Amino acid sequence: MSVGRSTGTAVTGSEDSRDARIHVDFVGGEEYAVRMRGHHVATDQPLDNGGVDRGPSPVELFVASMAACTAYYAGRYLDRHHVHREGLRVSADYRMAADRPARVERVRLDVRVPDGTPANLRQGLHAVVSHCTVHNTLRQRPEIHIDIS
Structure with a gap:
């Protein structure tokens, strides 16, 4: 890349x-x-x-932006709770739709938290990463205008 x-x-x-x-x-x-x-x-x-x-590919960048946004929000959450980020990893699996129009049909994100992350933080972490900017944008679709010049 x-x-x-x-x-x-x-x-x-x-x-x-x-x-x-x-x-x-x-x-x-x-x-x-x-x-x-x-x-x-x-x-x-x-x-x-x-x-x-x-x-x-642009589709890989799209899915990567979801994973990176999730990682950013997870990292910030861990910082606020005084948990180090070392070992934080977000992996993304996705599937393309079989029918038209061409699109990503499903994305699964796996947030691996650092060793020693207290179990009581996981629910809050899930809530935070589920509302990263990219996820919010997908849930509340932006206006898209295409101009040909």
Whole structure:
């Protein structure tokens, strides 16, 4: 996976600090360069889907964003309860739908807490990670507008 940091400045869509912009540019074949806040990620398709596998697919990034958001929220929860994050891991399994439209049908996230995490924190941890920003966005669908220019 190609991930890096470029020297560009963040570009926002408006004066509202809640707005942000991500750019995706064609590289070649099925590869695209994704740029946001000075970071860049290469996306591609697997070999069996016409790509050369130079990076994760957009669907993998989508599922990864759910797992990473869950890990972030879990880590913050553990910090608030004075539990170290060493050993925290979130794994994601997903299944694509067999019918149309093409979409992710199911995602299962497994949050592995560090050794020594008190059992009485698990219920609260589950509640917190179930409401990370990515999960909330999926539950309360955003408005999506596509402009062709």
